[in-house]
Amino acid sequence: MAAPPSSSSELFDASDSGGGNAYDGALSRRAKVALRFMRNRTAVVSLAVLVTVVLVCFAGPFVLGQDPARNDWTALALPPTLEGGHWFGTDELGRDLFVRTLVGGRVSLEVGLLGTIAACLIGVAYGACAGYFGGRVDAVMMRIVDLMYAVPYMLIAILVMTFFGREFYLVILTISAFSWLDMARVARGQTLSLRTREFVDAARAIGVPGRAIVFRHIVPNLLGIAVVYATVMAPGVVLTESVLSFLGLGVQEPMTSWGVLIEDGAQKLEAMPWLLLGPAAMLCTTLYCVGFVGDGLRDALDPKEP
Amino acid sequence: MALLEVEQLSVRFMRRGAPPVHAVQDVSFSVEAGRTLGIVGESGSGKSQTVMAIMGLLPPNASVGGVACYEGRDVLRMDRGALNALRGERIAMVFQDPMTSLNPFLTIERQLTESLQTHRGLPRREARLRAIEALERVHIPDAARRMGMYPHQCSGGMRQRITLAMALLMKPRLLIADEPTTALDVTVQAQIVELLREITRDSGTATILITHDMGVVAGLCDDVAVMCAGRIVEQSDAVSLFAAPAHPRTIDLMNAVPKLDAFEEVDRG
Numbered sequence: 001m002a003a004p005p006s007s008s009s010e011l012f013d014a015s016d017s018g019g020g021n022a023y024d025g026a027l028s029r030r031a032k033v034a035l036r037f038m039r040n041r042t043a044v045v046s047l048a049v050l051v052t053v054v055l056v057c058f059a060g061p062f063v064l065g066q067d068p069a070r071n072d073w074t075a076l077a078l079p080p081t082l083e084g085g086h087w088f089g090t091d092e093l094g095r096d097l098f099v100r101t102l103v104g105g106r107v108s109l110e111v112g113l114l115g116t117i118a119a120c121l122i123g124v125a126y127g128a129c130a131g132y133f134g135g136r137v138d139a140v141m142m143r144i145v146d147l148m149y150a151v152p153y154m155l156i157a158i159l160v161m162t163f164f165g166r167e168f169y170l171v172i173l174t175i176s177a178f179s180w181l182d183m184a185r186v187a188r189g190q191t192l193s194l195r196t197r198e199f200v201d202a203a204r205a206i207g208v209p210g211r212a213i214v215f216r217h218i219v220p221n222l223l224g225i226a227v228v229y230a231t232v233m234a235p236g237v238v239l240t241e242s243v244l245s246f247l248g249l250g251v252q253e254p255m256t257s258w259g260v261l262i263e264d265g266a267q268k269l270e271a272m273p274w275l276l277l278g279p280a281a282m283l284c285t286t287l288y289c290v291g292f293v294g295d296g297l298r299d300a301l302d303p304k305e306p
Numbered sequence: 307m308a309l310l311e312v313e314q315l316s317v318r319f320m321r322r323g324a325p326p327v328h329a330v331q332d333v334s335f336s337v338e339a340g341r342t343l344g345i346v347g348e349s350g351s352g353k354s355q356t357v358m359a360i361m362g363l364l365p366p367n368a369s370v371g372g373v374a375c376y377e378g379r380d381v382l383r384m385d386r387g388a389l390n391a392l393r394g395e396r397i398a399m400v401f402q403d404p405m406t407s408l409n410p411f412l413t414i415e416r417q418l419t420e421s422l423q424t425h426r427g428l429p430r431r432e433a434r435l436r437a438i439e440a441l442e443r444v445h446i447p448d449a450a451r452r453m454g455m456y457p458h459q460c461s462g463g464m465r466q467r468i469t470l471a472m473a474l475l476m477k478p479r480l481l482i483a484d485e486p487t488t489a490l491d492v493t494v495q496a497q498i499v500e501l502l503r504e505i506t507r508d509s510g511t512a513t514i515l516i517t518h519d520m521g522v523v524a525g526l527c528d529d530v531a532v533m534c535a536g537r538i539v540e541q542s543d544a545v546s547l548f549a550a551p552a553h554p555r556t557i558d559l560m561n562a563v564p565k566l567d568a569f570e571e572v573d574r575g
Contacts, residue, residue: 199407201363202408204362206394207390207392207395216420220409303456
């Protein structure tokens with residue numbers, strides 16, 4: 001924040017007190033965000049780890065050339081070993097857990113990513129509109145959200161799967177259809193306070209139509225909170241998939257996901273703790289990194305950050 | 307005919323389970339092109355709500371009565387599209403607090419070019435040039451560099467200049483300034499008052515200036531309307547008002563301006 005100038009001549013020198021350098025104006029907004037993000041070492045490292053996890057999950061099984069469903073009858077329920085080639089161990093059917101974790105990661109990453117993105121897009125737009133237009137529009141829009149909260153998503157999932165078959169994209173669709181509700185509420189609440197700020201009145205006073213105000217003035221101000229909230233809800237989305245899978249609605253054997261593997265591992269924790277160890281470590285690492293990246297992104301998106 | 311003619315304007319705020327609040331009652335005034343009308347009053351006297359009603363910026367629970375004719379068209383009964391075409395293009399507004407009237411997430415350039423793109427659909431390059439021109443007009447040095455900055459990188463006085471540039475960008479015929487100097491410190495206030503005077507003199511813009519500061523009124527206004535409890539209690543040209551204030555409220559407001567005569571003049575050496 002620029003300090004109040006003590007004399008009129010200082011007024012014109014206050015430009016750099018925000019911490020920006022003299023070439024600030026030459027960079028595009030996107031470049032500035034990228035630059036600020038790059039300065040945050042934790043976030044950059046986390047992003048690198050995330051990218052590695054994604055690459056390994058999607059390319060790893062091909063490189064290893066192993067079928068996640070292949071049974072190694074010589075190595076049933078084997079604890080993790082380096083020399084045996086089963087780095088995460090095997091389950092009671094002799095399937096290599098490392099490969100299964102990687103393959104399962106594809107499902108979980110897809111669900112987590114798409115579910116969260118859908119939540120951000122729908123939730124932020126919906127909440128911002130409800131909050132900005134207010135009155136009856138707001139009342140109707142938020143009652144719809146309340147209504148959807150009241151509908152058990154499990155029931156909808158079951159109905160969808162029964163009518164349209166057990167398709168993987170339907171799992172993502174169902175999860176996305178419910179994951180945006182919380183985000184909409186958060187965005188609406190934030191919009192209610194933004195709406196009373198003078199810059200919104202100023203935009204209205206220069207004749208900017210409502211829709212443009214929502215998307216040009218309100219939404220950018222919501223990005224920071226949306227990113228943080230998205231990192232908070234990503235674990236929930238991944239776990240929802242595992243619940244659906246557990247009930248036989250999500251992915252089916254021999255396909256798997258982190259949620260399914262963890263569910264399975266948790267049940268056999270005392271006999272075979274390594275069943276839980278590998279997948280849980282991967283999930284935790286991913287979620288940690290998502291959190292740090294989200295933090296870094298929030299800071300980078302805030303123009304007030306130096 | 308005057309540029310803006312307001313007659314019997316009243317604003318009521320409806321409340322659930324309580325009688326409505328009469329914020330503005332039977333207010334009438336007119337503004338001619340090239341003249342500056344000062345609306346003065348203490349806080350809560352309804353001066354801001356009067357112009358908010360004209361700009362169509364009142365919250366939904368407000369009900370507006372009376373007529374406000376801009377070039378013969380009643381702005382109070384205009385549909386949203388027509389009003390949006392008028393706002394910014396013909397009538398512009400400057401807000402009280404430059405700290406909050408600029409969007410913290412948009413660069414100065416984006417905020418300035420918004421009205422050009424909304425109203426004229428100008429291509430970006432041209433809008434940018436026009437915006438730089440507008441910044442130079444309000445005496446912002448190094449305007450081109452300033453365009454890429456965010457509001458928090460500018461001081462309060464600088465931001466108020468920017469909002470002023472925003473308002474003047476479309477060369478409006480009516481400028482409404484809602485306490486444009488209240489949130490600024492005195493030295494900057496003087497600069498903004500000087501700037502406003504220069505702009506109204508050069509462009510022939512009609513101005514409505516809302517303030518509680520009689521000093522600002524004395525510096526800028528041709529005509530004055532004094533408001534109290536939602537009504538105009540005294541209305542005349544500035545010279546005769548200062549010569550012979552009639553209403554006790556007017557006198558109160560005049561006496562409220564701190565005077566330096568009480569001290570001996572300090573020689574700056």
